[in-house]
Amino acid sequence: MIRRCFLLLTCAAAIRAQPQRIISTAPSITEMLYALGLGDRVVGVTRFCRYPPEAQSKPKIGDYINPDLEAIAALKPDLVIVQTNPVRLSARLANMHLRSVEVDQQNIAAIYESIRVVGKAGGVPDRAAKLVGSIRAGLDAIRARAAADKPVRMMFVVGRSQGRLDGLVVVGRASFLNDVIRIAGGANIFNDALAPYPNVSLEEVIARDPEVIIDMGDMADTVNVSDEKKREVVALWNRVPSVAAVRNHRVYAVAADMYMVPGPRVVDSAQSIFEMLHRGAK
Numbered sequence: 001m002i003r004r005c006f007l008l009l010t011c012a013a014a015i016r017a018q019p020q021r022i023i024s025t026a027p028s029i030t031e032m033l034y035a036l037g038l039g040d041r042v043v044g045v046t047r048f049c050r051y052p053p054e055a056q057s058k059p060k061i062g063d064y065i066n067p068d069l070e071a072i073a074a075l076k077p078d079l080v081i082v083q084t085n086p087v088r089l090s091a092r093l094a095n096m097h098l099r100s101v102e103v104d105q106q107n108i109a110a111i112y113e114s115i116r117v118v119g120k121a122g123g124v125p126d127r128a129a130k131l132v133g134s135i136r137a138g139l140d141a142i143r144a145r146a147a148a149d150k151p152v153r154m155m156f157v158v159g160r161s162q163g164r165l166d167g168l169v170v171v172g173r174a175s176f177l178n179d180v181i182r183i184a185g186g187a188n189i190f191n192d193a194l195a196p197y198p199n200v201s202l203e204e205v206i207a208r209d210p211e212v213i214i215d216m217g218d219m220a221d222t223v224n225v226s227d228e229k230k231r232e233v234v235a236l237w238n239r240v241p242s243v244a245a246v247r248n249h250r251v252y253a254v255a256a257d258m259y260m261v262p263g264p265r266v267v268d269s270a271q272s273i274f275e276m277l278h279r280g281a282k
Helices: 002-017 027-035 053-057 069-074 089-095 108-121 125-146 176-183 202-208 227-237 266-277
Strands: 022-024 042-044 079-083 100-103 152-159 168-170 186-188 212-215 251-253
Touching: 022 027, 027 042, 027 053, 027 079, 027 108, 069 089, 079 089, 079 108, 089 100, 100 108, 108 125, 108 176, 125 176, 125 266, 152 176, 152 202, 152 266, 176 186, 176 266, 212 227, 212 266, 227 251
Parallel strands: 022 042, 022 079, 079 100, 152 186, 152 212, 212 251
Antiparallel strands: 152 168
16 A cells, blocks of 8 residues: 555656746747647747647737747746757746747658657657657658659749749758758759758759749738639749759649648658659659
8 A cells, every 4th residue: 555655656746847837949849849748838938839720819928039038038938949940049048937848840860859859858758769660651651652653853932022033942961851852762953052042043943953843932821811822822933944844744732730840740741742752652
């Protein structure tokens, strides 16, 4: 009886030691927390945290670049999870005597590690290991299917001037999305660009002649994007028929934040890109 009581008290103490009020400072972190079964402990998210849908009802603490420190403090968190950012948020939180954990998600390997870090900080390391295993298995399956075909030369547009083919911002080598593209069977024509999201000219695109163009350039706000809007994006590229992707009707307009969020949905992103690259593949 004494041993049983001791074990019960030990378990209760361990549960109390786990963070019960967690704040997420990035959409990818929010998705991780929910995927790890910690959604009920989340007390604050950014204004861009839209997935899963229930996260949208949580109190807002600003965004990745402009976090509201007063809002964070008012929520009385016992853990703030921070994505590596240029505003030194971890140091600022430390000055406020708030515990934080910082994660880096620049590539697939870093996403795996960030899940482990968040899982350990949240007291659920076993769930984190299981989630990493599931993501790895999903990506490995897509990689194996893509390996049957020759890599498809492509580019992924993440930004540009509204309604125009200038001010182009594309996926470069240092983006996690470059890893996703490679897994899906793509050969990023801007893989030689060291920046995560370099600016390129239309002349460079024409010279490199991609076989597939995926464009979410002026659809950063992915909510309620109409099919008409997507058709307008494809029509823009029809102005450069010399590009193989345009000539062969392989320009795809997309509007889904999963492509830009380095979290558990990378498998969905890879599957979607695979289907665009390998039309008719199952």
